[in-house]
Amino acid sequence: MTETKITAEDLKDFRSAYNENTINRVLERSVTENGINNVAYDAQAIEKLNPVFSVEVKTGKVSNQKQSGRCWMFALLNTLKHQFGEKYDVKDFELSQNYLFFWDKIERANIFFDRIINTADKPLDDREVEFYLAGPGADGGQWAMAVSLVQKYGVVPTTVFSETAVSESTGDLNSILDYKLHKDAMKLRNMVADKVSEEDIHEAREQMLAEVYKIAAFSLGVPPKTFDFEYRDDKGNYHIDRDLTPKSFYEKYFSDADLDDYVVLSNSPDKDYEKMYRLASQENVVGGRKIEFLNLPMEDLKQAAIEQLKDGKAVWFANDIARQSDRQKGFLAENLYHYDELFDVDISMTKKDRLEYHEAQVSHATALTGVDLVDDKPTKWKVENSWGEKNGVNGYYIMDDGWMNEYVYELVVNKKYLSSEQTALLSQSSIELDPWDSLE
Numbered sequence: 001m002t003e004t005k006i007t008a009e010d011l012k013d014f015r016s017a018y019n020e021n022t023i024n025r026v027l028e029r030s031v032t033e034n035g036i037n038n039v040a041y042d043a044q045a046i047e048k049l050n051p052v053f054s055v056e057v058k059t060g061k062v063s064n065q066k067q068s069g070r071c072w073m074f075a076l077l078n079t080l081k082h083q084f085g086e087k088y089d090v091k092d093f094e095l096s097q098n099y100l101f102f103w104d105k106i107e108r109a110n111i112f113f114d115r116i117i118n119t120a121d122k123p124l125d126d127r128e129v130e131f132y133l134a135g136p137g138a139d140g141g142q143w144a145m146a147v148s149l150v151q152k153y154g155v156v157p158t159t160v161f162s163e164t165a166v167s168e169s170t171g172d173l174n175s176i177l178d179y180k181l182h183k184d185a186m187k188l189r190n191m192v193a194d195k196v197s198e199e200d201i202h203e204a205r206e207q208m209l210a211e212v213y214k215i216a217a218f219s220l221g222v223p224p225k226t227f228d229f230e231y232r233d234d235k236g237n238y239h240i241d242r243d244l245t246p247k248s249f250y251e252k253y254f255s256d257a258d259l260d261d262y263v264v265l266s267n268s269p270d271k272d273y274e275k276m277y278r279l280a281s282q283e284n285v286v287g288g289r290k291i292e293f294l295n296l297p298m299e300d301l302k303q304a305a306i307e308q309l310k311d312g313k314a315v316w317f318a319n320d321i322a323r324q325s326d327r328q329k330g331f332l333a334e335n336l337y338h339y340d341e342l343f344d345v346d347i348s349m350t351k352k353d354r355l356e357y358h359e360a361q362v363s364h365a366t367a368l369t370g371v372d373l374v375d376d377k378p379t380k381w382k383v384e385n386s387w388g389e390k391n392g393v394n395g396y397y398i399m400d401d402g403w404m405n406e407y408v409y410e411l412v413v414n415k416k417y418l419s420s421e422q423t424a425l426l427s428q429s430s431i432e433l434d435p436w437d438s439l440e
Contacts, residue, residue: 040341077094137180226244
């Protein structure tokens with residue numbers, strides 16, 4: 001293996017080259033005093049990002065996931081609540097994220113046990129085993145994971161099952177579940193190695209799952225089996241619907257939102273376009289919705305999103321919101337920070353390069369709720385975030401079209417907005433992705 005030491009002569013050359021350019025001292029003082037982003041910030045990049053859009057979905061107050069990784073749930077429930085609000089004239093209605101979060105913890109532990117048992121013959125340093133053990137208590141997720149939970153358990157209003165101190169700050173719960181699930185994994189692997197009967201293994205995992213249920217219940221509360229739905233609409237009219245189950249509530253009030261009609265479109269140029277891909281390693285519910293993507297050029301994703309927005313429906317999308325973003329002001333602009341110019345180094349990479357070299361990350365999920373079209377071409381997009389009203393413009397962000405090209409990786413649309421050729425692609429067999437794939 002090649003090894004290269006940094007020599008005293010190397011260090012002398014580095015310092016000499018640095019000192020030769022007098023502007024370096026000026027920039028050193030500026031960056032150390034003000035910070036990298038403040039010096040690299042380009043105010044001109046946001047001049048055209050005014051909060052006016054030619055196409056806009058009717059929305060209300062934004063939600064707030066606080067210190068949790070539940071953006072994928074919030075983004076789906078936000079799209080549902082907008083449909084409810086418009087249909088029943090309740091502008092700021094909200095669905096319980098805590099309710100889905102509870103069931104995700106149970107389901108995720110259950111499928112984790114299956115994966116540990118099914119890979120028990122592999123060594124601990126096997127890449128797949130290491131992936132499953134990396135963070136079994138985590139709370140990030142995908143669109144299909146939220147769909148699986150909704151379709152199995154239904155939904156409830158926030159007034160029926162509210163947030164808790166733990167759901168709003170999930171770090172402690174995730175750590176406890178990591179501890180417990182790692183211990184359970186060790187026990188299950190040892191039982192398989194010792195050739196313990198399947199019946200005894202099943203009994204052990206059932207006890208483990210009951211303990212996860214208890215931890216979740218202490219932390220999040222026990223979800224209701226039935227409830228009365230009571231509210232006033234925006235005209236002041238009183239409504240009450242008694243003795244609903246979470247599933248009957250979903251089926252009655254969200255009958256127009258058939259989640260099976262929706263498909264995830266991805267823009268992952270490190271893979272072939274017009275192919276279906278599956279990420280089974282991330283699925284959270286046994287027998288639930290498969291995590292599948294139809295990979296297409298970005299222009300196809302945009303066109304489908306525009307058509308859905310024109311019909312008054314929000315669009316769930318996954319992105320890397322930490323890149324080129326001003327969280328406080330709520331701007332997402334492709335060239336918001338000029339790091340190359342500041343440091344006089346070339347750090348540019350294509351989207352394909354960033355995915356292949358793990359520089360790209362699908363780190364957040366939000367909802368598109370508007371787009372500004374000029375000559376039928378998008379110039380900027382309205383983004384409903386789930387970080388509360390103190391970010392952006394009352395919680396809404398403005399994204400320029402270049403940022404969408406570079407940092408948006410998935411969006412979800414109704415199949416009716418696909419072309420006939422794109423629809424035909426959905427019938428092909430999905431290509432299985434590795435657990436550590438770039439879309440993970």
